[in-house]
Amino acid sequence: MLRTDFNFELPKELIALRPTEERSGSRLLTLDRGSGAIADRRFRDFPALLDSRDVLVFNDTRVIPARAFGLKDSGGRVELLLERALSQDTALVHVRASKGLKPKAVVRLAAGTSATMLEREGELFVLKFSADVLEFFQAHGEMPLPPYIDRSPEDADKERYQTVYARALGAIAAPTAGLHFDAAIFSDLRERGVAQAFVTLHVGAGTFAPMRAEDIEQHHMHSEFLEVPEITCRAIERARAAGGRVIAVGTTVVRSLETAAAAAPLTGEIAPYRGNTDIFIKPGYRFRAIDAMLTNFHLPESTLLMLCSAFAGRETLLAAYAHAVQARYRFFSYGDAMFLT
Secondary structure (H helix, E strand, O other): OEHHHHOOOOOHHHEOOOOOOOHHHOEEEEEOOOOOOEEEEEHHHHHHHOOOOOEEEEEOEEEOOOEEEEEEOOOOEEEEEEEEEOOOOEEEEEEEEOOOOOOOOEEEOHHHOEEEEEEEEOOEEEEEEOOOHHHHHHHHOEOOOOOOOOOOOOOOHHHHOOOOOOOEEEEOOOOHHHHHOOHHHHHHHHHOOOEEEEEEEOOOHHHHOOOOOOEHHHOOOOOEEEEEOHHHHHHHHHHHHOOOOEEEEOHHHHHHHHHHHHHOOOOOOOOOEEEEEOOOOOOOOOOOOOOEEEEEOOOOOOHHHHHHHHHHOHHHHHHHHHHHHHOOOOEOOOOOEEEEO
8 A cells, every 4th residue: 555545635724733621622533443434522422432341541651841952062053852761861862953963062951961972873863961861851841742733832731742641751742542531531431430451652753753655565663662561451351351342542552452462462362561662553454452442633644544544444534534624623632532443
């Protein structure tokens, strides 16, 4: 299949630049992959679509304020985007500067902190910081809003570009399907007896990288760290035994659970997993771990759109997207949600 097979027309004004006033105030489009039936709902309707036998699986990664600015000794401006900390004082970062960084170049940062360039790793740079990496970015970094949100970060983004259950610090992008959940939704889920479980996948900047290969088989996914704990595997087993569904909240959970399932193909069960994944889920993929998924609307020609197409069928999904455009749904990270069953 070609990258352009996953294109669609999207008016720029449908890209959500800010979240809804309340997290659960967004809209929800439901799509049944078998019949192709779609329905327009509100996200507050979501708990009523679930069964007490089901289990919802969330990604509890926490977004780092991963963008920082500094100056070279020459006075040139430098923008750093943290990909991941390698140790307490070294990190792998994306660098934007007029002439890049040479080995041993020093970047002067806020609060007297500096970072020295050690080496290149492909398109990324390994920098040694004069302070604790995560502490520095927590204190002085900006929230790394996606490139299609065409505005500067605001104070409100520190809370709203973070799920209410975020725990494990390490992502530079939010698992956005979880942004719709608030205290009222969780209260409704508890009353209905819907089980909850968690994985951790630290979303990297590669999630925003455009696909350059025309033939999607030639595309190589970026690698991200994930962990599927034992307690989550047991919760999934209980849901399966009761005849319930495993429902992934977001594409990062899909990739996490499918990676864990693929690592234990002989048992057919989801086993605990800790490590990196570069799994690329595209049409033709056989799902082993999930029965339904909640997700946001994704960019044209993106790997996330291809993942959703693998689950729902490309033509079925793109027909639902055409409906969403016509019905003026809000797209991308701060936009509305979609439930694929």
